[in-house]
Amino acid sequence: xxxxxxxxxxxxxxxxxxxxxxxxxxxxxxxxxxxxxxxxxxxxxxxxxxxxxxxxxxxxxxxxxxxxxxxxxxxxxxxxxxxxxxxxxxxxxxxxxxxxxxxxxxxxxxxxxxxxxxxxxxxxxxxxxxxxxxxxxxxxxxxxxxxxxxxxxxxxxxxxxxxxxxxxxxxxxxxxxxxxxxxxxxxxxxxxxxxxxxxxxxxxxxxxxxxxxxxxxxxxxxxxxxxxxxxxxxxxxxxxxxxxxxxxxxxxxxxxxxxxxxxxxxxxxxxxxxxxxxxxxxxxxxxxxxxxxxxxxxxxxxxxxxxx
Amino acid sequence: xxxxxxxxxxxxxxxxxxxxxxxxxxxxxxxxxxxxxxxxxxxxxxxxxxxxxxxxxxxxxxxxxxxxxxxxxxxxxxxxxxxxxxxxxxxxxxxxxxxxxxxxxxxxxxxxxxxxxxxxxxxxxxxxxxxxxxxxxxxxxxxxxxxxxxxxxxxxxxxxxxxxxxxxx
Numbered sequence: 117x118x119x120x121x122x123x124x125x126x127x128x129x130x131x132x133x134x135x136x137x138x139x140x141x142x143x144x145x146x147x148x149x150x151x152x153x154x155x156x157x158x159x160x161x162x163x164x165x166x167x168x169x170x171x172x173x174x175x176x177x178x179x180x181x182x183x184x185x186x187x188x189x190x191x192x193x194x195x196x197x198x199x200x201x202x203x204x205x206x207x208x209x210x211x212x213x214x215x216x217x218x219x220x221x222x223x224x225x226x227x228x229x230x231x232x233x234x235x236x237x238x239x240x241x242x243x244x245x246x247x248x249x250x251x252x253x254x255x256x257x258x259x260x261x262x263x264x265x266x267x268x269x270x271x272x273x274x275x276x277x278x279x280x281x282x283x284x285x286x287x288x289x290x291x292x293x294x295x296x297x298x299x300x301x302x303x304x305x306x307x308x309x310x311x312x313x314x315x316x317x318x319x320x321x322x323x324x325x326x327x328x329x330x331x332x333x334x335x336x337x338x339x340x341x342x343x344x345x346x347x348x349x350x351x352x353x354x355x356x357x358x359x360x361x362x363x364x365x366x367x368x369x370x371x372x373x374x375x376x377x378x379x380x381x382x383x384x385x386x387x388x389x390x391x392x393x394x395x396x397x398x399x400x401x402x403x404x405x406x407x408x409x410x411x412x413x414x415x416x417x418x419x420x421x422x423x424x
Numbered sequence: 425x426x427x428x429x430x431x432x433x434x435x436x437x438x439x440x441x442x443x444x445x446x447x448x449x450x451x452x453x454x455x456x457x458x459x460x461x462x463x464x465x466x467x468x469x470x471x472x473x474x475x476x477x478x479x480x481x482x483x484x485x486x487x488x489x490x491x492x493x494x495x496x497x498x499x500x501x502x503x504x505x506x507x508x509x510x511x512x513x514x515x516x517x518x519x520x521x522x523x524x525x526x527x528x529x530x531x532x533x534x535x536x537x538x539x540x541x542x543x544x545x546x547x548x549x550x551x552x553x554x555x556x557x558x559x560x561x562x563x564x565x566x567x568x569x570x571x572x573x574x575x576x577x578x579x580x581x582x583x584x585x586x587x588x589x590x591x592x593x
Binding site for chain 1: 569575587590593
């Protein structure tokens with residue numbers, strides 16, 4: 117949709133054709149190195165990324181605020197003696213990520229990350245160092261959208277490699293959400309989308325349902341902690357080590373968001389009701405437009421909450 | 425001669441009376457006609473108002489700023505109630521399940537449109553509240569479908585990284 121020629125007449129092929137969807141499929145690297153200014157090329161898994169520059173003509177001669185994208189000075193000048201047109205460029209990139217354990221690793225504590233379970237949020241005001249990946253995220257982006265999970269069902273052996281003994285899909289996701297919550301700087305917004313379902317695992321997908329439930333509980337608890345700090349403080353006292361006396365909640369209620377795509381797609385995942393795609397784990401265009409709408413809903417909601 | 429004149433004068437009296445009666449009758453007819461026209465006009469106006477009246481089944485969704493029908497047009501409320509076919513008394517208390525509201529010449533409330541602001545509706549719903557009709561998804565009531573222009577405008581203001589598998593593309 118981002119690249120559609122006419123936004124009043126977005127053609128199906130513009131949002132559903134294989135070339136667009138498979139931009140960075142199967143290890144294809146797409147143009148990120150060509151931009152020269154993408155730090156993501158230094159990220160692990162860099163062979164599986166696709167980069168797009170979105171251009172927006174923002175202002176002419178004189179002042180005027182460039183709205184958004186203020187983290188970076190991605191401005192291309194096209195100057196004449198009289199007028200300066202500034203094309204404001206923002207990044208719209210995609211990186212492949214399959215398993216929750218990799219997600220945990222991406223957001224790992226900067227020191228050794230040997231603790232399997234959740235560690236809880238960092239004490240507010242405490243000093244900490246971002247790991248190299250999070251530093252890249254923080255420098256180049258102001259929003260990260262995480263949309264994964266189906267490999268935890270359909271490629272389980274890949275997702276359990278080198279994981280802690282007895283770990284489950286739910287426990288791996290719980291750690292990943294904990295690490296994101298714990299190690300994301302305040303300038304970065306993160307959106308987590310729940311997983312939908314694979315027709316090859318109909319009636320055998322409880323693990324992904326459990327994981328989605330874990331995500332819902334996590335975000336609900338985070339919301340309640342933000343709404344009722346007195347409960348939060350009591351919980352922290354109850355659950356944390358005695359050495360952890362400082363207020364330990366970092367309020368990311370407006371910047372760590374849940375998009376529950378899995379809950380809605382559940383009704384269109386099985387048998388004749390399935391919105392079919394080109395693969396047992398894929399859906400048709402309706403599922404993708406749903407995700408975009410849900411995403412916008414939660415983003416606008418978070419923006420509104422920030423103004424309250 | 426004098427007598428003859430007196431006789432003629434006497435004979436004109438009934439004629440004058442008849443003419444006067446005719447004149448009065450005509451005047452009354454004109455008045456009545458005007459009255460009928462006026463009533464018609466009023467009736468049309470009432471019908472127009474009636475068209476503007478939308479009955480709500482919700483009491484909780486009453487906009488604060490809107491005058492009720494009772495407040496706005498008390499004298500015509502009964503006629504309007506009849507014309508809408510409800511037969512109910514619009515001057516009933518605010519606890520009535522049917523709250524009828526107009527604001528000047530504009531409808532500000534409809535049972536199918538929430539009077540809450542879009543922002544309120546977005547704040548009080550979530551991504552899990554979407555429904556389906558066949559293969560078409562339906563947003564929660566009152567939440568707008570974001571247009572491609574809005575979506576592109578939003579994304580071009582942010583530097584975004586999407587991380588995920590093939591279902592994220």
